[in-house]
Amino acid sequence: MIQEDSDRKLALARARPNCFAPTFGSAIFPCGIAEGRMILNIGPQHPSTHGVLRLQVELEGERVISVTPIIGYLHRGFEKIAENRNYIQVIPLTDRLDYLSSMANNMVYVKAVEELLGVQIPERAEYIRVIMLELQRIASHLAAVGFYGNDLGLAFTAMMYTFRERELILDLFESVCGARLTYNYLRFGGVREDLPGNFKEKAREVLARLKPKIDEYERFLSEDEIFLMRTKDIGVLNPEDAINMGATGPVLRGSGVKTDTRITDSYTIYDKFDWEIVTGKDGDCFSRYAVWINEMRQSIKIVEQALDTLPEGPYLAKVPKLLKPPAGEVYSRIESPRGELCMHLISDGAATNPYRLKIRSPAFCNLSLLPHLAKNVLIADLIAITGSLDPVFGEIDR
């Protein structure tokens, strides 16, 4: 009976997303849910929901009984808009998906269209792409580490520190393509513009500065007793569940599954460089955080090697602006900072716009693990677990 009432209450609250009226389950505030429990809406406006996530939490005191993530507040119908745009007009749209790693979104779309067309990409363009993608991964993980500090109540310090270094990478991007967040840089068959003359030196400077700073973050966070207390053994995800529930990226690798689309589904030229897949040990929040930190180190390694061996030559293959790819469909996969980012692109062969464009967003799939991870935890853990999944709502809601 109590359970039924609780379900009805949840259904009611879901049906009326703006209803914030207090619903206490007690004699003073009689309502549907079980005695001593209450439903708390965390978000969609809340300091640590990383955007517009709404978590409907059933609480018993401080204890979280169940969590229902409610998403869609940032839904812009990207996939539908893409059906009404030329192929090339979709590239700037992809920038707005995962706004912390626009390069990766550019890449997955450009790669899908290239597979449809069967274009050969110049070698220099491949190198530039790898440099951009890995710099983007560092920038995105820096933001993730900084936000994670905030989620654990670190009064903005970690964020100010990591954003200081992230700025340097954004400066590099700005010098390359004129934008700091929405790059619109990759093109079918290559990249939009060549690297500026002094890019190599500037990039090396940034990397040289970044390396000691990453050690500094580790000293600051990974060696902090309270940080460890808050992240160790919290939100533990075992590898079987991780695979079965569709986790990818740092969440999956945090559980100890050694896989990375960059290697297993090799694309561009990642196999030319010497680097390793980073994995965590315990599948808890700390392991996921450790994967961020260590992946940044690997990315630095890749960028350094790519800078050293960057060949001269054309940076863009000849591809017409107004495309009409042959009929067919492809499923393009890359490893975005958040996990496996895919696009299922269908061309009907007759139109200059995609027939269907479906995005597999890693943050969407990782967030779907939250109800599983946040069972029987405290409110503070719920926030820590949500942060460790690194949700970005441009991508989740699309």
Add this chain to the structure above:
Amino acid sequence: MMENPLVKGIVGAAVLAALISAALLFLIWLERKFIGRLQHRYGPNRAGKFGILQMVVDGIKLLTKEDIIPEKADRAVFTAAPILAFAIAFLPFAAIPFSESLVVSNINIGILYILAVSSLAVVPTIMAGWSPNNKYNLLGGMRAAAMMISYEVPAALAIIGVVMLAGSLNMVEIVKAQEKIWFFIPQIIGFSVFVVAAFVETARLPFDLSEAESELVQGWTTEYSGMKFAMLLFAEYIHSILASLLIVILFLGGWHGPVLPPAVWLLLKTFAVMLLLMWVRATVPRVRINQLLNIGWKILIPAALLNIALTGYARLLLG
């Protein structure tokens, strides 16, 4: 005329209130500036030289803002909470000696009085948590109550060690007893326990669970705005000042120090302790409620009891 306790009380209260308010504005500015520098940003730098007028401007803004009371709030309790909180925050200062003679009321059970009135602060906190009918406030209020009640005990137990050494409950006597050696050396366990408890009692990071911005939005003050919020904020801050003063008086030799006048030494030491509180705030994440209570009941209280036993044994040996 100053011998009349009523006149002395009124004058003392007025002077103290004015001084504390001024110190408050300065310290809040200092904290923002200091934490700003720790975080590689400037902090306030627009209003006045070095942004020194920032708190004045903020104060004016808060005081002139619309006074919002939530529709379903218990209006009387909602309004009473900030007033009570602000008033109660000033009470303990009556027994605080700023130097041997500079004390409003030199009562002989000064430390007991301070403990008693400062533990009243839990009442307005619970009122503010319950009355607005907001779940974030409620959770914050519950946390604040749990924190304050659990940490009153170790704080009081830590003080017992000091009282045993000084042989008096009078604040002036306690400071006088530290003329040769500051109590934080013989009382290092008690000192540690008291400092941790002070962080909790003043709800500062890493123990600011009752506000817990990233979890509970603003905790027990979520629904407050304008003047009422300012009063709650100031009350919290006055608790920090009080805690720093108590640490200095009980463990760091109070006004003792060479060359400078006693009151200046006391204020300088308090200032240093405040800086420590600020520094920690920018450095560590927040603990969880169960971890906080574990620290309190399973570590601090046994440690404080051990401290009492050791102190008693030492006194017995040394006669």
Add this chain to the structure above:
Amino acid sequence: MTELDELKNKFPDAVIEVKLQRERRLWAAVKRDRLLEICKYLKQDFDHLSCISGVDYADRFEVVYHLWSYSKKKLLSLKVPIPKDDPAIDSVTAIWKAADWHERETYDMFGVVFEKHPNLTRILLPEDFEGHPFRKDYKLKESPWFSGKSPEEGSL
């Protein structure tokens, strides 16, 4: 091409078509009434359900299951055509839990009903939204939801 051949031999009457696009990209079209059996069989190798996408063709809907095998490092896209007048298909949530939100999204956008799904509700669109906007016949410009006014303002 072994996986595709095996699939074809195992379910000769259910597999409509198989295609090897390139290295690591396998495509297969199967009939919807044997979907659960086929999925249970494929689960042995293809342990990761990457994505479920819905497609609206002129004559049919298609639900595409993109399955990745961590051991064999191959991607199999399983296409299941379903008729427009009966857009229903069995839910695979019991096989891959990852299917949960993907199926909800496909239901939300295309109106494909996944039978035996534990909680088949809208996910990206509001609960009271009418219609399924990713269908090609959805009248975008005539929908009150896209007129720039919120439903409360009376355009519904």
